[in-house]
Amino acid sequence: MAPRKDISRESETGTLGKSMALLELVTHAERPMRFTDILALAGQPRGTLHRQLGHLVAEGLLEFAVGGLYAPGLRLLDLASRSWAKNEFRLIAEPHLRHLQQMSGETVHLGVLRETSIIYLDKIEGQQSVRMYSQIGNASPVYCTGVGKVALSILPDDALEALVRSLSFHSYTPQTLVSAEALLTEVAAIRKAGFAFDREEHEPGIRCVAAPIRMEDGSFAGGVSITGPAYRLTLERLEEWAAPLKQTAECIADAMRVRLGPRR
Amino acid sequence: MAPRKDISRESETGTLGKSMALLELVTHAERPMRFTDILALAGQPRGTLHRQLGHLVAEGLLEFAVGGLYAPGLRLLDLASRSWAKNEFRLIAEPHLRHLQQMSGETVHLGVLRETSIIYLDKIEGQQSVRMYSQIGNASPVYCTGVGKVALSILPDDALEALVRSLSFHSYTPQTLVSAEALLTEVAAIRKAGFAFDREEHEPGIRCVAAPIRMEDGSFAGGVSITGPAYRLTLERLEEWAAPLKQTAECIADAMRVRLGPRR
DNA sequence: AAATTGAGTTCCAAATAATGGAAAATCGGG
DNA sequence: CCCGATTTTCCATTATTTGGAACTCAATTT
Numbered sequence: 001m002a003p004r005k006d007i008s009r010e011s012e013t014g015t016l017g018k019s020m021a022l023l024e025l026v027t028h029a030e031r032p033m034r035f036t037d038i039l040a041l042a043g044q045p046r047g048t049l050h051r052q053l054g055h056l057v058a059e060g061l062l063e064f065a066v067g068g069l070y071a072p073g074l075r076l077l078d079l080a081s082r083s084w085a086k087n088e089f090r091l092i093a094e095p096h097l098r099h100l101q102q103m104s105g106e107t108v109h110l111g112v113l114r115e116t117s118i119i120y121l122d123k124i125e126g127q128q129s130v131r132m133y134s135q136i137g138n139a140s141p142v143y144c145t146g147v148g149k150v151a152l153s154i155l156p157d158d159a160l161e162a163l164v165r166s167l168s169f170h171s172y173t174p175q176t177l178v179s180a181e182a183l184l185t186e187v188a189a190i191r192k193a194g195f196a197f198d199r200e201e202h203e204p205g206i207r208c209v210a211a212p213i214r215m216e217d218g219s220f221a222g223g224v225s226i227t228g229p230a231y232r233l234t235l236e237r238l239e240e241w242a243a244p245l246k247q248t249a250e251c252i253a254d255a256m257r258v259r260l261g262p263r264r
Numbered sequence: 265m266a267p268r269k270d271i272s273r274e275s276e277t278g279t280l281g282k283s284m285a286l287l288e289l290v291t292h293a294e295r296p297m298r299f300t301d302i303l304a305l306a307g308q309p310r311g312t313l314h315r316q317l318g319h320l321v322a323e324g325l326l327e328f329a330v331g332g333l334y335a336p337g338l339r340l341l342d343l344a345s346r347s348w349a350k351n352e353f354r355l356i357a358e359p360h361l362r363h364l365q366q367m368s369g370e371t372v373h374l375g376v377l378r379e380t381s382i383i384y385l386d387k388i389e390g391q392q393s394v395r396m397y398s399q400i401g402n403a404s405p406v407y408c409t410g411v412g413k414v415a416l417s418i419l420p421d422d423a424l425e426a427l428v429r430s431l432s433f434h435s436y437t438p439q440t441l442v443s444a445e446a447l448l449t450e451v452a453a454i455r456k457a458g459f460a461f462d463r464e465e466h467e468p469g470i471r472c473v474a475a476p477i478r479m480e481d482g483s484f485a486g487g488v489s490i491t492g493p494a495y496r497l498t499l500e501r502l503e504e505w506a507a508p509l510k511q512t513a514e515c516i517a518d519a520m521r522v523r524l525g526p527r528r
Numbered sequence: 529a530a531a532t533t534g535a536g537t538t539c540c541a542a543a544t545a546a547t548g549g550a551a552a553a554t555c556g557g558g
Numbered sequence: 559c560c561c562g563a564t565t566t567t568c569c570a571t572t573a574t575t576t577g578g579a580a581c582t583c584a585a586t587t588t
Binding site for chain 2: 574576
């Protein structure tokens with residue numbers, strides 16, 4: 001009923017690709033940008049750039065504030081909010097995340113691998129509500145987060161190799177793994193253990209333990225983690241959660257298979 | 265230094281516009297869609313549609329799941345998360361929202377008017393964390409939310425008239441205002457009072473009180489609100505918060521002027 | 529087993545939209 | 559009120575998109 005070819009990394013995305021590159025540029029900037037700032041970075045002729053920005057503004061993807069400043073548009077929020085709310089993987093995982101949160105009392109994350117980053121799909125906190133969006137949706141490095149490392153650990157060797165070679169490492173903390181070799185060694189260890197630690201590798205004072213969620217067809221790679229402050233969470237304590245975490249991850253994978261398999 | 269013409273509703277957005285319409289179509293759907301489903305709704309020839317979808321997938325704006333199903337892509341989350349995190353208006357308002365939350369103990373919302381909807385930019389809850397994204401970023405109707413109605417109340421007459429005439433009303437609850445006339449009457453009353461109630465007009469059992477945040481140049485319209493369950497919040501109780509709410513809204517507006525005025 | 533149906537994918541000449549260099553309009557400050 | 563910096567408009571050229579039809583593949587029917 002449904003033929004499937006290799007759609008992936010093929011060819012160009014034409015005009016859309018150019019627009020998205022521009023959108024990304026503005027969205028990644030620290031602050032709203034002036035036309036000239038963008039011109040310098042975008043490497044396109046004035047006329048072209050001006051029209052492209054005009055289109056992005058007209059579509060609500062960018063905002064054109066007083067003073068001639070371009071900033072990310074709010075339509076992005078609406079689009080994202082909708083896609084998040086209906087994301088099947090997240091919906092399936094949610095009750096399991098809640099369960100983990102209650103068991104541990106700490107913050108639980110759900111993330112998936114996209115390109116060379118981890119995107120957090122959900123986050124369940126214990127106490128005070130506080131900032132959420134600041135994590136959900138965030139693209140974080142694979143090589144220094146628990147979820148990232150477990151995601152790597154379930155990739156086939158060739159994909160893992162290719163991905164790791166393409167990374168550029170940044171030393172967020174003294175513990176961050178900053179070489180392909182160190183990372184590959186760590187991944188080998190994680191494959192054996194079936195779970196990973198984040199030993200304050202991304203943020204000082206923050207530790208976590210993570211387990212992979214794997215589909216045998218390799219159609220996707222993600223993970224769950226339990227995160228908290230180092231003063232409260234020793235590695236021993238985290239390790240106690242490894243077993244239930246692995247089990248929960250397996251439950252989520254099972255639930256996915258049920259959902260995706262039969263009823264398509 | 266910065267010329268400013270009326271950029272608005274002018275002309276087309278060419279190829280980008282078509283792509284966005286398609287993205288919106290898939291994002292608004294209840295569930296992932298098959299090619300044929302989209303074909304029926306998009307009103308475009310097969311070949312064209314196929315290439316456009318391919319581009320959207322290649323850009324990560326859509327996902328192409330097994331079984332040939334198209335679903336919203338995760339890149340949207342990343343883009344939105346970034347734009348939210350840096351949104352100046354939200355950053356400025358946040359401490360004030362927190363203050364309101366503490367004063368009332370109830371949930372506080374911040375929203376702005378975009379086109380004919382309210383987009384929630386932030387939400388601060390009292391107790392249990394629970395779902396956040398399910399509100400932030402959501403586009404909600406103007407005519408039956410506190411923030412929506414106060415936003416309308418600060419529009420110039422002609423803009424108000426035009427916007428209200430273009431609305432299509434849906435009766436969410438028995439209390440929902442479902443005619444342009446009723447809404448305009450309500451707005452007139454809100455203009456006098458300087459604040460608005462939501463008397464279970466959007467969700468049964470949910471009330472709120474809202475105040476407008478206004479820039480005299482009309483460059484934007486938004487508001488703050490305090491929301492909670494009807495059994496706990498009588499209109500009298502809500503009215504007690506009207507004064508501090510109005511004051512806070514004014515503080516936010518002042519802070520905006522400081523930020524936008526001098527330092528551009 | 530062969531034929532048919534329904535769904536998705538590919539192709540390419542014609543139509544449309546994007547490009548980009550340069551000129552014109554506009555703002556802010558001295 | 560004029561100057562220099564910045565943004566916006568213009569339009570002939572060029573590149574991309576368009577869309578009808580043909581093709582592929584898998585599942586269902588004859």
